Amino acid sequence: MKKNSPIGIFDSGVGGLSVLRAIHKHLPNEDLFYFADQGHVPYGQRSLEEVRRFSIEITDFLLAKGAKIIIVACNTASAAALHHLREKFPDTPFVGMEPAVKPAAEQTNSGVVGVLATPATFQGKLYASVVERFASNVTVLQNTCDGLVEEIERGTLDGENTRQILDDALRDMLGRGLDTLVMGCTHYPFVIPLIEEIAGINVRVIDPAPAVAKQVEYRLESINAKSTGNAEGAIQLYTSGDAERLASLLPKLGFENFPVTGIERCFLSTTLL
Ligand code: DGL
Secondary structure, eight states, X not given: OOTTSOEEEEESSSTTHHHHHHHHHHSTTSOEEEEEOTTSOOOTTSOHHHHHHHHHHHHHHHHHTTOSEEXXXXXXXXXXXXXXXXXXXXXXXXXXXXXXXXXHHHHOSSSEEEEEXXXXXXXXXXXXXXXXXXXXXXXXXXXXXXXXHHHHHHTOSSOHHHHHHHHHHHHHHHHTTOOEEEEOSTTGGGGHHHHHHHHOTTSEEEOOHHHHHHHHHHHHHHTTOOOOOOSOOOEEEEESSOHHHHXXXXXXXXXXXXXXXXXXXXXXXXXXX
């Protein structure tokens, strides 16, 4: 294991950049290689089987680029594939996303928490298991926010349709006394300002990214693989979609212009879009 090798991170699209941002803040000397599978976004309506196949191919790609650890910065891919990735790549450390139901259940005063995530995440065993283990004493409301991932991929973080989707998702939850809301999809933290505007100051929004960044540090320490560099880590993005489009989206998401490389890849499955 080379300490100064990059951390590999992936998502269906730009969502995992919310996790990359937290990792870069917490571990600024690490090089970060990020793969956005924008040729196949959204993952949320695909079968778990298909997302699993994409996840394996992307992991292969990032490992070939020298990644020392893989961060599955996508709740959907974590639900569909994390377990299989660990089996298929037994020598590779992985950190995945788990819906932050546990901190939500601990922090709620009203006893009503909400989770926003994709349909595939709600179907996965991981979600059922965190709800069963940590949320038996609270009411958990869920919503898939259909179309929200697509709006965020377009960079429309506060457009009319984006607002409508969130209004629809939150209205019922707020009416039922929700006071804690979990971002169960890594795309959704990009619309937290809008969520806070709609939900008001009495609703606590939980973005798991800072906790995931700490978990990445812990995993790297446990295998003695933290970077020894002093310089700011480099960030390199890859996309299976349009590299120019991704580059032009970055400022809208609050990032500077990182280098973006388009990757032509022959995935096993046909595209949804
Ligand atoms: N960002 C992803 C997640 O955390 C995937 C969203 C999608 O592609 O549907 O679930």
